[in-house]
Amino acid sequence: MPELPEVETVANGVNERVRGARIDAVTIGPHKEPLKSTPSHIEETLTGAKIEHVRRVGKTIVMDVKQRNKKPAQATIHLGMTGRLLVSQRDVPVPPHTHVNIHLHDGRDLRFVDPRRFGRVGIVDEGTTYEGPGKEPLTISADDFAALFKNRKIAIKAALLNQSLLHGVGNIYADESLFRAGIRPTRPAGKIKRAELDKLHASLQAVLKHAIKLGGSSVSDYVDADGVRGFFQLEHRVYSRTGEPCLDCGKPIEKIVVGGRSTHFCKHCQK
DNA sequence: CGCGGGCCCTGTGAGC
């Protein structure tokens, strides 16, 4: 479901609500796919721990926890396509597809819900800090950004989606940043001139920051920790606008497949 | 090693 702005919105919302809370117990569902660590490892790491902080790294939510007389530890939550992280009073019925339910001492639950089971919950190896697979899109410099694409033959859109290069960019923000930079998604990444990459770097950061301000994009049922929808979908210029007029030139937005994902662009405005 | 394609899942909505 979510890309960087949506994950940031969820992580910040959950952080405000559960920071400092103590975990009494953890209930784990029957499905194995949503777990990156064994149920017992997750339970042992979290039970009795205090939640120090909840934050975002790439598209992953990182929960820093601390048990008395033990080293700090981290749980990671990746929302996949349809994952949600909900804070609810314990008497609120547990939704279907709840795979991990973290019971807080104050009577609330922190619930990981994911119908499609593409999401993952795990525990970071002891003694290591989760840093994610790639570079952080919001803070990467223009020089480092340009270096990512050097000599790469893959389409620039596919490169933007490659989480081991940049982590956090997904299908919506790849399309939107390429449109704003005037770059066609199919162009080989290594053949894009530095000036254009600088433009892409700027438009990607601008689009992500603007989307975070608006609480992310709500396509279908995405909501943040308070159940509030984001509003960036109203600002989409190409994503999911197939056949509609380009907001710059009026020609219809086209839809193709790049890197295995639907890709929206304006043939006239993106060279 | 880099890259493309298939696949993992369920829910939703477009179209018949």
Next chain:
DNA sequence: TGCTCACAGGGCCCGC
């Protein structure tokens, strides 16, 4: 109204 089918914001794994 009701059914079928394509498609969905992600990413792993395989083979070439």
